[in-house]
Amino acid sequence: MSDTPPAKRKRTTDSSPDPDTTPVRSKIWMPYGDIILQAEFTQFRVNRDVLAQNSSVFADMLSVPLPPDEPTVEGCPIVRVTDTAEDWKLLLDVLYHPFQDSASRPFAVVAAMLRLGSKYDIPQARNDALSRLHFEYPADLRAWHISNARLTKIAAHQLEGFYPDLLNLLYECGIDSCIPTAGLHCLNSYTLDALFTGVQRHDGTSVTLSNANKLTLAVALERILLFQKSTLRWLDGNAVVPHKSCKSSTTCTREKIVINHMVTWETKERLDSSFLLGEWDSSWSNRLCDVCELAAREYTDVSVQKGWELLPTFFGLP
Structure with missing residues (x-):
């Protein structure tokens, strides 16, 4: 009698297919662009002069010649970044359309300008975002009292989940001066239970705070x-x-x-x-x-x- 165990039967269940990682062309595809910016799986054809003119980081990066064997798209070299495609879409739209009505920008645009403006040293984008945040969440009591009577410079205040998203952004980018009033809005708008379990946004997704930020809000509420x-x-x-x-x-x-x-x-x-x-x-x-x-x-x-x-x-x- 053989001691060899019978061979195991192969599983017949189909494994789920790998996600498609083929790069997708963005609508931001400049016909005279000379560089491909790739964020996640989205590619943007843009002008290196526009990037270098607005960002010291890209100015330094693009001053170094790329190796000749680097892959290209339509003859343009590819530069990969680790940020979200959505943030780059929003920022590039601002850079390429500077004369659009900007009296009030959507929160997502302000967030992209602050994140990428800080990371890549784009002063115009970062300063624009900061001025809007300081306008809405001032460090002056009199300005705070009249804030409800002013036209808003950030469009999204009425959307569900806005204040937790805002608080996350402020902590992420270290904008401490706006945290107290933004945190106060959070505590005014939601119970601690809602803030601890997650707040549903207007699009059905959920926004959560870090454990450290939850603790900060709980202590702040008590104080x-x-x-x-x-x-x-x-x-x-x-x-x-x-x-x-x-x-x-x-x-x-x-x-x-x-x-x-x-x-x-x-x-x-x-x-x-x-x-x-x-x-x-x-x-x-x-x-x-x-x-x-x-x-x-x-x-x-x-x-x-x-x-x-x-x-x-x-x-x-x-």
Whole structure:
């Protein structure tokens, strides 16, 4: 009797076919282009002068002659980059169409300009992106207060998943000055549960934050809520309202309790930054006498200014 084990039968299940890695020609294919830029599996025929003129990195790279045996496409040498094809498509579209209406750019375009502008030293692209981010998420309290009344320079604020995407970009590119207000928008727009499990974008895909960024938001939320209590402290006790010069203390005390209930109801499920950094709510003015209103306003203004100064520290920034 033979001790040789029987040969194993070959599996008959079909293996899935390998993905097609054949390069695809982009719509950005300049007839007089003299170089092929390949990102992922997408090729762009562009002009080396355009790249060199805008980017010191490409100027240095393209100043070195390519080996004669390098593969070409339509006689043009291929330069491969490790970025996404979508980012390059968006950036090249900006470089080749500089006079298009740019009052408000889509967020994806701003992100591509910031990423590639930083990586390849394209000052015009990077500075344009930074100016838009600083315009929308300023480091000045007065600019923050009037931001809702201005025309936006980044088109996408109403899209689901925008703020987590924005926060990821800011951390990725090290734009610390915009992180506090962008993080505040995240906490205003979503619960921690949603931010931890992932937020669905308008196109059905999901955006997630890194574990480190999730922890940062959780800690920031706790710090903000704790500080926010001090901003609204004038609603508790009698230190601010009724004021010692109030001539209708019973009425102002009663109305203060009503305002307190309104605030508690509005903030019971999610952070509302209007009570941390917002201006005085004009609807409260009609409920208090002039003296108490002024006292409460002054207390609120001082608290909001302090909150603004502390906001970066809530997110672990200096």
